[in-house]
Amino acid sequence: MLFLAGDIGGTNGHVALVRVADDLVGDIETLAYRVFPCAAFPSLADLLKTFIDAEVRAPVSHCVLACAGQVMGDEVAHDNLPWPVQVDALRAALGLADVTVLNDFEALAYAIEGPLAASGRHLCGPPTRGHGPSLVVGPGTGLGAAVYVPNAAGGTVLTTEAGQMDFAPHSLRDRDVLAYLAPGGGYVPVEQIVSGPGLLTAYEALCALDGEVATLSTPKAVTAAAASQSDKHAVEAVALFCAALGSFTGNLAMSYMPTGGIFLAGGFLSSIFDLLKHSAFEERFLHGRSVRAMLAEVPVWVTEHGCHGVQGAARWYMRHRAAIRASTSEGAAA
Missing domain, CATH: 3.30.420.40 (ATPase, nucleotide binding domain)
Structure with missing residues (x-):
């Protein structure tokens, strides 16, 4: 066929x-x-x-x-x-x-038991998968997520529109960015920060908050400047993005307890893997108090979308x- x-x-x-x-x-x-x-x-x-x-x-x-x-x-x-x-x-x-x-992302979740699971770079958590649900999360042009639940029938996939959840600020700087994006209050989806365009939005917001003019005009330029440490606001924007991704992914993990692993998909993340590895992603993913021990048992990989x-x-x-x-x-x- x-x-x-x-x-x-x-x-x-x-x-x-x-x-x-x-x-x-x-x-x-x-x-x-x-x-x-x-x-x-x-x-x-x-x-x-x-x-x-x-x-x-x-x-x-x-x-x-x-x-x-x-x-x-x-x-x-x-x-x-x-x-x-x-x-x-x-x-x-x-x-x-x-x-x-x-x-x-429903399609990506169906690929988890195929080559996707074998293609990633380990980010944090245990080095091997457990037997529970798996989660695929991907910031690209937007932000998507889906859950794969293994069963005797070959697995069930739960689709989500998790990228449309409200952005939840963690640090005081996060709150300043949120206030800049919604000065009168109101709804700001998490994908407005945690996505390729969202990274550029965060960079522009940080520049504006410090009274400076943004000189970078694409997400790729922001990540390149962050990697070379040639623009302090690009460095801060990537740090904010990675931390917010950690919080968002941890929130989803608390909902589904994906001991089968979390797969962060997309060429965008692969291109900034080293920055992500040394960011606050893991700390923000783990959250705090009693849930920390549970989330520490969830393995996380970064994989090419391809x-x-x-x-x-x-x-x-x-x-x-x-x-x-x-x-x-x-x-x-x-």
Whole structure:
């Protein structure tokens, strides 16, 4: 069985042509894989058509897409994709029999029992995984998270919109940044700080609070300046980001106790691994008092996002198709 699998984020679209055994339980074979900048295309259909024209030689009628956002009926409700995503319109534009959509971090969670878990760099906690739930967290264009719960059926994934939780300041400087972002009070989502664009927001806020003009204009420039220690506000912004990520991840860990491990996903974090390793992430992750001992038993890794979202989407689709086939067979037997 050939089908398209994609992982569509706010910055890049990862697309693959994959093949699995006819029984839908074989390993996934990637026949072609490309990464496209989303901003270069007027629509998701155009991005996918570019891949199809370049890489697909045999007829393909099925497609699964992991998208940043939540599936609401025929549409994906999102804040970070550059275009609307409507499933029926996409199916018609591509001439496919089936287009199925799921949340991007739901797909990443389905990849945990595949190559994702073996690809990370250890950040803190025990060096090996336990047998409980696992958590995948990723600051990129936005901030996503999902929980993988192992079971006899192959695992269950719980999706979240955790990035939309309120930002909770910890230090006095955090409070100053929050007051700068919402001078009249009100809602500030945690992804407004803990994301790539959020890092730039934190840098600009810190400059403004000290009465200085921000000279850096991209998250990449901020991380580079922090690594070289050439801009004190960049250094402080990365420190604030890492600490806030630790608090956020620790809060989620207290909700799910993921002794199976936490996987911080994304090339963004991999590029600042050394800064993250020497930051206040672990201290803020552990929180305090009695919960500290429990959180100390949770291992944390940083892993490249890469093709894992595509692999997870394909794994989910195999299960989805197998469930439909089993339901159809039971209905026919009845």
